[in-house]
Structure formats: C-alpha cells, structure tokens
Amino acid sequence: xxxxxxxxxxxxxxxxxxxxxxxxxxxxxxxxxxxxxxxxxxxxxxxxxxxxxxxxxxxxxxxxxxxxxxxxxxxxxxxxxxxxxxxxxxxxxxxxxxxxxxxxxxxxxxxxxxxxxxxxxxxxxxxxxxxxxxxxxxxxxxxxxxxxxxxxxxxxxxxxxxxxxxxxxxxxxxxxxxxxxxxxxxxxxxxxxxxxxxxxxxxxxxxxxxxxxxxxxxxxxxxxxxxxxxxxxxxxxxxxxxxxxxxxxxxxxxxxxxxxxxxxxxxxxxxxxxxxxxxxxxxxxxxxxxxxxxxxxxxxxxxxxxxxxxxxxxxxxx
Amino acid sequence: xxxxxxxxxxxxxxxxxxxxxxxxxxxxxxxxxxxxxxxxxxxxxxxxxxxxxxxxxxxxxxxxxxxxxxxxxxxxxxxxxxxxxxxxxxxxxxxxxxxxxxxxxxxxxxxxxxxxxxxxxxxxxxxxxxxxxxxxxxxxxxxxxxxxxxxxxxxxxxxxxxxxxxxxxxxxxxxxxxxxxxxxxxxxxxxxxxxxxxxxxxxxxxxxxxxxxxxxxxxxxxxxxxxxxxxxxxxxxxxxxxxxxxxxxxxxxxxxxxxxxxxxxxxxxxxxxxxxxxxxxxxxxxxxxxxxxxxxxxxxxxxxxxxxxxxxxxxxxxxxxxxxxxx
Numbered sequence: 001x002x003x004x005x006x007x008x009x010x011x012x013x014x015x016x017x018x019x020x021x022x023x024x025x026x027x028x029x030x031x032x033x034x035x036x037x038x039x040x041x042x043x044x045x046x047x048x049x050x051x052x053x054x055x056x057x058x059x060x061x062x063x064x065x066x067x068x069x070x071x072x073x074x075x076x077x078x079x080x081x082x083x084x085x086x087x088x089x090x091x092x093x094x095x096x097x098x099x100x101x102x103x104x105x106x107x108x109x110x111x112x113x114x115x116x117x118x119x120x121x122x123x124x125x126x127x128x129x130x131x132x133x134x135x136x137x138x139x140x141x142x143x144x145x146x147x148x149x150x151x152x153x154x155x156x157x158x159x160x161x162x163x164x165x166x167x168x169x170x171x172x173x174x175x176x177x178x179x180x181x182x183x184x185x186x187x188x189x190x191x192x193x194x195x196x197x198x199x200x201x202x203x204x205x206x207x208x209x210x211x212x213x214x215x216x217x218x219x220x221x222x223x224x225x226x227x228x229x230x231x232x233x234x235x236x237x238x239x240x241x242x243x244x245x246x247x248x249x250x251x252x253x254x255x256x257x258x259x260x261x262x263x264x265x266x267x268x269x270x271x272x273x274x275x276x277x278x279x280x281x282x283x284x285x286x287x288x289x290x291x292x293x294x295x296x297x298x299x300x301x302x303x304x305x306x307x308x309x310x311x312x313x314x315x316x317x318x
Numbered sequence: 319x320x321x322x323x324x325x326x327x328x329x330x331x332x333x334x335x336x337x338x339x340x341x342x343x344x345x346x347x348x349x350x351x352x353x354x355x356x357x358x359x360x361x362x363x364x365x366x367x368x369x370x371x372x373x374x375x376x377x378x379x380x381x382x383x384x385x386x387x388x389x390x391x392x393x394x395x396x397x398x399x400x401x402x403x404x405x406x407x408x409x410x411x412x413x414x415x416x417x418x419x420x421x422x423x424x425x426x427x428x429x430x431x432x433x434x435x436x437x438x439x440x441x442x443x444x445x446x447x448x449x450x451x452x453x454x455x456x457x458x459x460x461x462x463x464x465x466x467x468x469x470x471x472x473x474x475x476x477x478x479x480x481x482x483x484x485x486x487x488x489x490x491x492x493x494x495x496x497x498x499x500x501x502x503x504x505x506x507x508x509x510x511x512x513x514x515x516x517x518x519x520x521x522x523x524x525x526x527x528x529x530x531x532x533x534x535x536x537x538x539x540x541x542x543x544x545x546x547x548x549x550x551x552x553x554x555x556x557x558x559x560x561x562x563x564x565x566x567x568x569x570x571x572x573x574x575x576x577x578x579x580x581x582x583x584x585x586x587x588x589x590x591x592x593x594x595x596x597x598x599x600x601x602x603x604x605x606x607x608x609x610x611x612x613x614x615x616x617x618x619x620x621x622x623x624x625x626x627x628x629x630x631x632x633x634x635x636x637x638x639x640x641x642x643x644x645x
Binding site: 075124127128131132134135138139141142145146148149150152153156243286287290292296299303304306307310311 | 458460461463464465467468469471472474475476478479482483572622625626628629632633635636639640
C-alpha cells in the first residue's frame, strides 16, 4: 500500500497547488480569513476546475484500463482505438443536426458514435492476424486518423474547422461552476468498473475461455465498451480530447502493482488524476499568464511516456 | 522482398508502356489544370496557374522520390517519411526558429537562405534521430512504425506548444507567411525548391542500380559489395532534403507518399528503380494536379485535397496492416 499512499500524497499536493495557481491572486491565508472575494473565486472557478481535472483524469484512466483489458493489449485506450475520434465526430454531427438540443442529448449522440467506433475497432482486431501486439495500437491510431479526416471534411464543408479545432483539444480553462457536472457521472460510471472488475478481467482472457467459465462474453464486452464510450463522450463534450492519458496511467499502475484489475483500479485512477493535474498545472505556469491547453501538454508528456514504455527495458512484446 | 533483377525484356517493355501511359495522363491533367474554367484574361490566369502547377509538380516529384527511396532503404512498403514524423519535424524546426528569432529578426533574413538553413538543420536532426532507429536494436518493423507515429505526435504537440507561446498577434501574421498549405502555396521558394529537387533527383537517378541491389535486403546488398552504411545514410539525407522541400511548399501531407508509391509498385511489373521511381513521380503528379483540378474547378472545394488524401491514405494503410503486408 505504500506506493498508493505516496501517490495519494503527491496527488493531494498537486490538487492544492491547482487550487491556488492562476492569474487572479488567491492565497490560502485569504480563504482561511474568510475573505468573501477569495471564497467566491475559489468556489466558482478554482475548485470546479480542480475537481473537473481530477474527475476527467481519473475516469479517462479507468476507461483506458478497461479498454486494455478487453482488447488484451497494453497499448489500447480510447485515443488509440478510434473511440475518441468517433466521439468527436458524433459531437460534430449533433452540433450540425440538433443544434437546439441540450448538451445531454448531444452527449448521448457522441456516446453512440464512440460505442460504434470502439465496436468497429474490436471488430477489425478480431479479423486480423495479430502478428505482434504493436499492431493493435497502430490499427487504432490509423482508424482514429481516418475518422478524424472524415470529421475534418464535414467540418470543412460547414465552415466549422476552427471551432472543431478549438473544442476538440482538451482544455480546462473554460470550466466554471455549472459547466462540468457531467464529469461526476463519468466518474461514477468508471467507478462501476470496480464492481465488475472480475468479469472484465475474465472477458479479457478471450471469448472461448470466458464462455468456458460460464460468462456471457458478449454482454460483458458490450457493458465494458459502453462504459468506455460513455466516459469518453462525456469527457470529450465537456473538456475535449486528452491524448494518451488512458494509456500511460494504467501502465504505470501495473508496473507498480501487477495486473490484478481490482487492485489496480484505485492507483490507476489516482495516477490518471495526478497526471492530469500535473499537465494542467504545467500548462498554466509555462506561459503565464496565458495557458497551454491540457490536450497539447498531454500530447507532449504522454507521447514521451508512451515512447518510454515502447522502447524501455520493461517492454517484453518486441 | 523477392526482387526481379533479371530485367527480362518483356517486363521492361511492359513497364515502359505503363510509363508512357502515365506520362500521357499526367500531361492531360496538367493541360486540364491550366485551361479548365478560364474566364477573363488568359494571360493573367495562365501565369497564375503556371506558378501553382510548378509547385504541384515539384511537390509530387519530391514526395514520390522520397517515399520510394525511404521504402527501399527501410526494406518495406508501409513506412513512409511522413509516417515516421519527418514533416512534423520540419514544422517543429520552423516553429522553433520563429520562436527563437521572432518576426523582426526573421524579416531581416532572406527567406530562401532561411529555407536552406532549415533544411540543413532538419537533415542533421533526421540523420541523428533515424540512425539509431535503423541501425540499433530496432529490428521489429512494428516497433519502428509505432515509434515513428508517436514521435510524429510528439513533434506536432511540441510545435503546437511553441506556436501558443509565440505572441498571438505575431503568430497570426506568421501563420500565413511561414506555414504553407495546398491553397497558399509558398511561391517565393519555387526557384530554390526546383534546384534542390532537381539535384536530389539526379543524385537518386545515378544511384538507381545501387538501390536495386539495396532492395534485396541488407545482407545480400553487403555480400554484393554495396557500401551499405554509406549508401543508407546518403539515401536518408536525400529523403530529408526532399521532405523539407515538399513540406516548405505545401505543408505536411501525411499519406500521400504511401498511396503513390504503392500504386507505382502495383502498376509496374518490375522492382527496378529505373521504372518505379519515374512511375511514382508521374502518379504523384497525376493525383495532385488532377485531384486539385477536379476539386477546385468541378466541386469548388479548395482546401479539401489534403483531407481527402489523409482519408484514403489512412484506409490504404489500415488495409495493408490488416492484410498482413507488414511482417
């Protein structure tokens, strides 16, 4: 448990730092002294932002873990399986076709697209000879590229390219009270994985094996993919894409704890939230007083960690 | 890859015929590009289009040659310079230069000089970076592919961060001047680009026999007396130069090389570079010029060519991956 405790300590430190970092001056002293302006700032902007980062980071990390279990591959996650791109295609279609609908309806459309994207990915995987575990993320990334190109084309036709670029890149700078609450649902869904961890693990062992153990393979697979799709859609609609987070956090957790999913879930969520906090904080500080969105920051840090996982000594799949 | 080095007269003549047909189609595409939908002053329109056509021709040749060369050196048909992140690297170097020197500084330097400097820097970087990819323990093609894709993403994100750290007002000014795309072809660089592409093309043409041997694989090439390391490094250098040229003119086009090179392999019944190189270049010209003509004049989609190439290329890549063309 010491590793989890250490991770928890770092996480809490980052969360406190995230509360007090920003353009307008906010100090712990002012909050403790009961300064109404300081408390107002904390409650409407800083606290919602920090909570949103933690919820999004944690749920994306768990969604990544589920995807890795179901695809039986360490490098599968929503952003390397076409799921995120499908969700943003769904979001674009919802914006075009149902412009007056509430966010929740658009989110459901995005979730349906995300589920279709994840299903397509699993379908392609089932049909190809997996000569190497590295084929899985390659297929996923390219599938994402193709879906992304289709999305760009539609956006181009309707003059939405710029707004597409603006909302698809993950960014927490517009989070205020009242604009992030959907993420609680995402986190609750991800937490549901905790209770079904055993079944997801068994489903990860393959169709024949799980049917042999008396598991309804199709239902568990659909359930897992639905959680991944819903979480992805909620995060994409509220903050945008956060690449590689769902890949890196579960891998770091499994380095520390091994592959027992139920044991790994808390640490995975903690690492995901911590990594998201660190990237968001860094993005706020590097170019102070301007911000670099977390999607871009995570693109750099996440791809470096991904390369480390790929080329590092621990990599056994070569 | 079993190479057909015998160059039997039959296969050679078949290839020649294909080349001839491709040449005719390419000329037809160029004529159509120059003449379809001209209204008003011919002299003005022709001059405007000639500049654009020249850029498209250069880009097509540069991408096709770079891709075929790269695939021969790396011994497969799915890796291309842009999939390995070469053009993302170019954008990163360019952004870093703008970031470090600033608008005022860059305005003092001749743009062509700047381009040559950037290309040189890029070549050096690419050589360093890819030497360990090709000579180290990276024998697995899948690992190479995935590492390349992720490296490209890293370069793009880094460039993105730098672009955001440049003063936004300055960046808007710079964006048009320093970041080209299909509809804002950078015409000031045409002269330099033409010279560079021509020199590189001649160098590659003179290497064609060696490249045929290189296509047999590393061990066979060494056994047949090819100075493997030197040839590989020369080829990678040429690839870096050509990729810089095309990226400087029209920006990154991720899957175009993959499409063009594989079409050439499919159409030419031979592995001889004397046939595949010109075939790939002609197909690239047909796709670029013909595609641009159809999109611009018939459908009035001006910037969509890059997106369509990305879409089709991605599907071809997936198809090759799924069919197990990569081993």
